[in-house]
Amino acid sequence: MKLFSHLPLFALSGLMIISSSVQSEINMEIQQVQKEWARIKYTLDKKQHESSLENLALKATSIRKLQPNNADAHLWEGIVLSTYSGAIGTLRALGPVTESRDALKQSLRINPKASKGAANTYLGTLYFLVPEWPIAFGDLDLAKEHLDKAITLNPDDIDANFYYGDFLNEKKEYKQAVVFYKKALSAPARPGREVADEGRRTEAAERLEKVLEKLK
Secondary structure, three states: HHHHHHHHHHHHHHHHHHHHHHHHHHHHHHHEEEEHHHHHHHHHEEEEEEHHHHHHHHHHHHHHHHHHHHHHHHHHHHHHHHHHHHHOOOOOHHHHHHHHHHHHHHHHHOOOOHHHHHHHHHHHHHHHHHOOOOOOOOHHHHHHHHHHHHHHEEEEEEEOOOOOOOHHHHHHOHHHHHHHHHHHHHOOOOOOOOOHHHHHHHHHHHHHHHHHHHHO
């Protein structure tokens, strides 16, 4: 009888092991999406961006569907869709950019502090980059709210500082933009994200140079 009484426990343990294995596999796939996104964005010719990002967006969406309660899965679906919409650059981008916003908002609902504010960074960026209503959902107040939150959660993050610099640059607050671009350039390296870090530093250096020219 004791043997049979322990069967449910063994079954539960087995399910937990399987669940843990699936979660680990999903996390690895999300990391692969991170790396592929950086490779496309920073090493491929821009002519290849649209098709490459479209394929990556499909992969990110499939991962998210497998793990609907995984904040990072929603985050990276949102990031890829955002970059894809930028590569399209026409009215066709409205669909993907709206899906990106929704994915990032869902990531925050699941875990407001997931990936140390990355969802806030990219959501805030969307709010100041896209047109306002009635064309899209742009909102400078919401942009500032999310970017402030990202800086609060991760004050030394390269992306949070870079995009805050872009936000201030867009508002023509050039002196403040310089501060954030410089912080982005001095941000600590992120293990496993060397390509993304190098690409972002290059972007920050280019933006900084242009802003300093405006201040002359």
